[in-house]
Amino acid sequence: xxxxxxxxxxxxxxxxxxxxxxxxxxxxxxxxxxxxxxxxxxxxxxxxxxxxxxxxxxxxxxxxxxxxxxxxxxxxxxxxxxxxxxxxxxxxxxxxxxxxxxxxxxxxxxxxxxxxxxxxxxxxxxxxxxxxxxxxxxxxxxxxxxxxxxxxxxxxxxxxxxxxxxxxxxxxxxxxxxxxxxxxxxxxxxxxxxxxxxxxxxxxxxxxxxxxxxxxxxxxxxxxxxxxxxxxxxxxxxxxxxxxxxxxxxxxxxxxxxxxxxxxxxxxxxxxxxxxxxxxxxxxxxxxxxxxxxxxxxxxxxxxxxxxxxxxxxxxxxxxxxxxxxxxxxxxxxxxxxxxxxxxxxxxxxxxxxxxxxxxxxxxxxxxxxxxxxxxxxxxxxxxxxxxxxxxxxxxxxxxxxxxxxxxxxxxxxxxxxxxxxxxxxxxxxxxxxxxxxxxxxxxxxxxxxxxxxxxxxxxxxxxxxxxxxxxxxxxxxxxxxxxxxxxxxxxxxxxxxxxxxxxxxxxxxxxxxxxxxxxxxxxxxxxxxxxxxxxxxxxxxxxxxxxxxxxxxxxxxxxxxxxxxxxxxxxxxxxxxxxxxxxxxxxxxxxxxxxxxxxxxxxxxxxxxxxxxxxxxxxxxxxxxxxxxxxxxxxxxxxxxxxxxxxxxxxxxxxxxxxxxxxxxxxxxxxxxxxxxxxxxxxxxxxxxxxx
DNA sequence: AGAGTGGGCCTTTTT
DNA sequence: GGCCCACTCT
Numbered sequence: 001x002x003x004x005x006x007x008x009x010x011x012x013x014x015x016x017x018x019x020x021x022x023x024x025x026x027x028x029x030x031x032x033x034x035x036x037x038x039x040x041x042x043x044x045x046x047x048x049x050x051x052x053x054x055x056x057x058x059x060x061x062x063x064x065x066x067x068x069x070x071x072x073x074x075x076x077x078x079x080x081x082x083x084x085x086x087x088x089x090x091x092x093x094x095x096x097x098x099x100x101x102x103x104x105x106x107x108x109x110x111x112x113x114x115x116x117x118x119x120x121x122x123x124x125x126x127x128x129x130x131x132x133x134x135x136x137x138x139x140x141x142x143x144x145x146x147x148x149x150x151x152x153x154x155x156x157x158x159x160x161x162x163x164x165x166x167x168x169x170x171x172x173x174x175x176x177x178x179x180x181x182x183x184x185x186x187x188x189x190x191x192x193x194x195x196x197x198x199x200x201x202x203x204x205x206x207x208x209x210x211x212x213x214x215x216x217x218x219x220x221x222x223x224x225x226x227x228x229x230x231x232x233x234x235x236x237x238x239x240x241x242x243x244x245x246x247x248x249x250x251x252x253x254x255x256x257x258x259x260x261x262x263x264x265x266x267x268x269x270x271x272x273x274x275x276x277x278x279x280x281x282x283x284x285x286x287x288x289x290x291x292x293x294x295x296x297x298x299x300x301x302x303x304x305x306x307x308x309x310x311x312x313x314x315x316x317x318x319x320x321x322x323x324x325x326x327x328x329x330x331x332x333x334x335x336x337x338x339x340x341x342x343x344x345x346x347x348x349x350x351x352x353x354x355x356x357x358x359x360x361x362x363x364x365x366x367x368x369x370x371x372x373x374x375x376x377x378x379x380x381x382x383x384x385x386x387x388x389x390x391x392x393x394x395x396x397x398x399x400x401x402x403x404x405x406x407x408x409x410x411x412x413x414x415x416x417x418x419x420x421x422x423x424x425x426x427x428x429x430x431x432x433x434x435x436x437x438x439x440x441x442x443x444x445x446x447x448x449x450x451x452x453x454x455x456x457x458x459x460x461x462x463x464x465x466x467x468x469x470x471x472x473x474x475x476x477x478x479x480x481x482x483x484x485x486x487x488x489x490x491x492x493x494x495x496x497x498x499x500x501x502x503x504x505x506x507x508x509x510x511x512x513x514x515x516x517x518x519x520x521x522x523x524x525x526x527x528x529x530x531x532x533x534x535x536x537x538x539x540x541x542x543x544x545x546x547x548x549x550x551x552x553x554x555x556x557x558x559x560x561x562x563x564x565x566x567x568x569x570x571x572x573x574x575x576x577x578x579x580x581x582x583x584x585x586x587x588x589x590x591x592x593x594x595x596x597x598x599x600x601x602x603x604x605x606x607x608x609x610x611x612x613x614x615x616x617x618x619x620x621x622x623x624x625x626x627x628x629x630x631x632x633x634x635x636x637x638x639x640x641x642x643x644x645x646x647x648x649x650x651x652x653x654x655x656x657x658x659x660x661x662x663x664x665x666x667x668x669x670x671x672x673x674x675x676x677x678x679x680x681x682x683x684x685x686x687x688x689x690x691x692x693x
Numbered sequence: 694a695g696a697g698t699g700g701g702c703c704t705t706t707t708t
Numbered sequence: 709g710g711c712c713c714a715c716t717c718t
Contacts, residue, residue: 079708111708136707161711216708283706383705385709405706407709445696476695476718550708575706597705613706 021061021093031055034304035062037271039243041264041298043291044273047335048320048619049311049581053086056247056273060090063243064100072242074263075107078251080551082579083107086247110256111216112550114223118214119546121233125222130542132213132423133549135411138432139215140166146203152196160190169201173217174285176254212429220255227262238265248579249274249294253285261297268298276330280575280613282606288329309335309619311581313342316625319659320618322652327608345618345625345660347649352632353589357393359665360586360628364399364569367584367624374400376583378570380617381405382597386589387571394569405573410548414514414524415531419548421505425492426541428456428463440513441484443477451475464492483509498544499536502528574617585621587614590629591643614648627660 023032031051034044035058042059046052056075063073077083084107091102106113115133122129134142144162152159160168168187172179179198183191190197208214214222226233241263246252249272252260264270274291282288295301309317314337321335350356364377381387384405394401409415417440423433434456435449444452451473459466467485475481487508494501506528514521538544570582589595596610618625627649633641644650654660 109708163711219708280706281708284708385704408707413710443696447695573706599705 021058021065023058023062027051027055027058028308030304030306030308031058034306035059037302037304039063039066039269041268041294041301042271042304043249043294043298043301044271044304044306045291045331046273046275046306047309047333048275048278048616049309049317050306050335051308051310052247052273052275052306053082053579055306056245056271057086057089057093059271060086060105060245061093063245064090064094064102068242070100070102070104071106072240073105074113074241074244075105076110076113076244076246076256076260077107078109078248078579080108080112082247083109109550110252110259111219114219114259115546115550117223117226117233117237118219121226121230122222124230124233125225126209127214127222128212128427130212130427132211132427132430132433132545133219134208134213134215134432135416135549136166136216137411137416138213139170141432142207142211143169143200143204146200146207149203150196150199152200159193159196165197165200168197169204170215170217171285172201173221174253174255175287176258207431210429211431212427213432220259224255224259224262227259234262234265237263238267242267243269244271246270246272247274248278250276250279250288250291251281251284251286252290253287254290255285257287257290257297264298270298277324277327277333277612278578278616278619280578280609280616282609292331307334307336308338310338311622312337312619313339313623315342315344315659316618316621316623319345319625319652319654320615322657322659323611323618323648324615326651327611329605329608342623344658345621345627345654347654347660347662348626348628348665349645349662350628350630350665352630352634353389354393355665356588356628356630357389360390360588360626361393361397361399363586363626364394365397372584374567374569377586378572378577378580378582378584378620379586379588380572380574380577380620381588382574382595382613383589384573386594390571390588394571400568401571402568403571404576405571409527410551412524412527414510415527418502418505418510418528418531419545421488421491422495422498422501422541423545425463425488425495425501426545428461428466431457437488438481438484440510441477441480443480444475444484448475448477452481462492464489495541496539497536498538498541499532499534501541502532502535506532574613577620578616581620581622583622584624584626585617586626586628587617588628590627590646590649591631591633592646593633593641593643595646595648611648614646 023035027035028051031054034042034055044052044055046055060073060075064070075083075086077086087102087105087107090105094100094102119129122131140163143166147159147162147165168179168182172182175182179201180194183194183197208218227237244260244264246260260270272291272294276288276291279286279288295303312320317335317337321333324330324333348359350359360379364374367377368374379387379390387403387405391401391403417436420433420436423430424437431453434453438444438449438452439446452475455470455473456466459470467488472481487505490504490508491501494504506525510528511525514524518524535544538547595614596607600606600610629643629645629649631643633643652659655662
């Protein structure tokens with residue numbers, strides 16, 4: 001199996017010959033069969049590390065070889081990055097082909113591709129072509145405003161919080177169920193509020209329409225509506241996309257599956273790839289039924305299984321297989337390890353989170369000495385806050401790291417503050433942007449913002465026009481308002497130069513605002529400068545704002561990508577680690593009460609999803625796996641709670657079954673956790689094997 | 694009246 | 709770190 005690249009990198013593009021691409025050289029028999037399956041519906045069940053991405057790339061190349069033009073292929077992936085990676089690899093493989101311009105291949109997330117379609121057809125649905133996109137925070141704020149509009153938050157009768165209501169509306173869209181159905185099935189205690197919640201939903205829809213904005217769910221919902229209700233759009237899209245490829249199909253929800261079916265039309269030329277064992281997005285409406293019932297929806301589909309794991313050492317895979325076997329609702333799995341033996345996974349009980357962090361940090365340094373580059377090491381956890389002690393420890397020791405979880409770049413308050421001036425200047429109907437922007441000026445709070453918005457929204461024309469002509473209500477801070485007016489006018493002049501527009505906001509008032517409000521103002525100012533520099537490459541504010549909404553993390557693009565090429569340990573939530581792999585992986589906080597999260601333990605279905613999450617985490621590791629769990633937690637000052645190892649560890653009974661070896665950290669000497677010497681020989685042998693690859 | 698501030702409380706995962 | 713609420717300051 002030496003010919004199989006462990007890293008999935010394709011290396012230099014092979015010289016195209018008559019057969020163009022040498023499939024046999026790069027693929028095993030299962031992968032080859034899937035990649036070369038005849039046109040028509042194809043389901044590929046691809047176990048973790050079985051070369052799913054590679055197979056999909058070659059499937060894409062195969063479709064091109066069948067004469068489908070690049071623009072006729074639609075690749076839907078879970079992240080923009082995954083799409084980019086696959087399209088690039090496919091482009092490399094077919095690069096020298098005459099007549100094929102691989103840059104015309106289209107791919108991205110469902111949301112991005114929906115956005116692309118909607119930009120062209122928004123007016124059919126009553127939205128402006130340059131409609132804005134609400135992120136989760138905007139969505140919650142608008143829902144809160146709708147609840148207030150309807151007078152539901154007043155009175156002592158407890159109405160659910162805006163973020164809960166927003167999540168409910170979102171779930172309703174993504175699962176394609178009515179609020180009534182959803183309440184009856186899952187939120188019985190609020191069932192009596194159905195009429196009020198329906199009114200909120202209506203109001204929310206109206207206000208988005210009035211503001212000319214869509215939320216993330218709308219990008220799917222309205223795409224689906226276009227396909228369902230506008231025959232000419234449906235015909236156009238069906239004609240354009242001769243082949244559809246969907247990655248991570250196990251994480252699609254009902255509306256996404258419906259879009260795929262409608263796009264596919266009678267041609268039914270759909271390839272979906274996924275692994276039911278890795279479905280971990282049910283909170284976003286992901287429905288395992290999609291992949292389990294694909295053969296029903298697309299009768300006569302070809303089914304291919306990729307069962308050879310080329311990623312992990314057999315010892316790691318054995319642990320993963322043993323764990324997932326505890327789940328009941330799944331395709332039976334027989335994932336075979338293809339690599340040579342490696343070290344056993346290591347179980348590391350730590351006294352507490354601090355000792356756990358110390359162990360991880362120290363072990364990372366040892367691994368680096370043994371030849372593991374830092375970029376080949378990751379620490380994964382269930383919830384972002386579980387990374388805190390480790391972040392402190394790594395910083396203390398000067399170990400460079402990069403955190404993938406947590407608040408994303410574009411969601412930070414200071415970034416959103418600056419952006420709302422561009423949003424407002426671009427779209428004067430954007431009430432959320434108006435309120436947020438105007439309240440940054442001293443002396444203007446919620447009430448004054450209300451009055452100003454009433455006056456502003458009653459005026460006509462562009463944002464600058466309105467501010468010039470509106471009848472100013474009686475407000476306290478006319479100086480603040482005047483500064484706001486001037487700044488918006490200036491930004492409106494700079495819509496064709498978003499980078500400069502951002503610089504203008506920063507220098508006119510925002511930098512000063514940051515410096516008087518925050519100790520870390522320098523870092524925030526630096527973020528905004530970086531944003532401005534990045535914005536400068538866009539032709540106008542509209543294109544820039546759309547990209548900001550859909551990108552969701554800068555890491556998908558330039559900044560962190562550059563950083564990752566350097567030497568950084570990765571810290572990541574398990575969810576964001578999906579599809580990635582490292583030579584050494586640490587899992588931390590594998591303790592009852594923390595993993596699985598307590599909210600998921602009551603329901604066996606949710607517990608199975610947590611176990612899949614654990615499975616995903618374990619299967620990220622290629623060579624070494626460390627399972628860490630603290631024994632003491634200190635939730636509050638002085639309070640100490642004994643933690644048992646996670647049920648996912650207990651049920652494995654790993655010591656007796658030889659699934660792992662246990663390391664004991666010596667009390668009081670966490671600075672010097674010991675690695676048993678016999679591991680050295682193993683590791684060196686492993687290192688040699690790897691180098692020869 | 695309304696803007697601004699400080700303390701208590703909770704915190705899953707993400708396009 | 710963010711949200712909500714109560715309190716103080718203008």
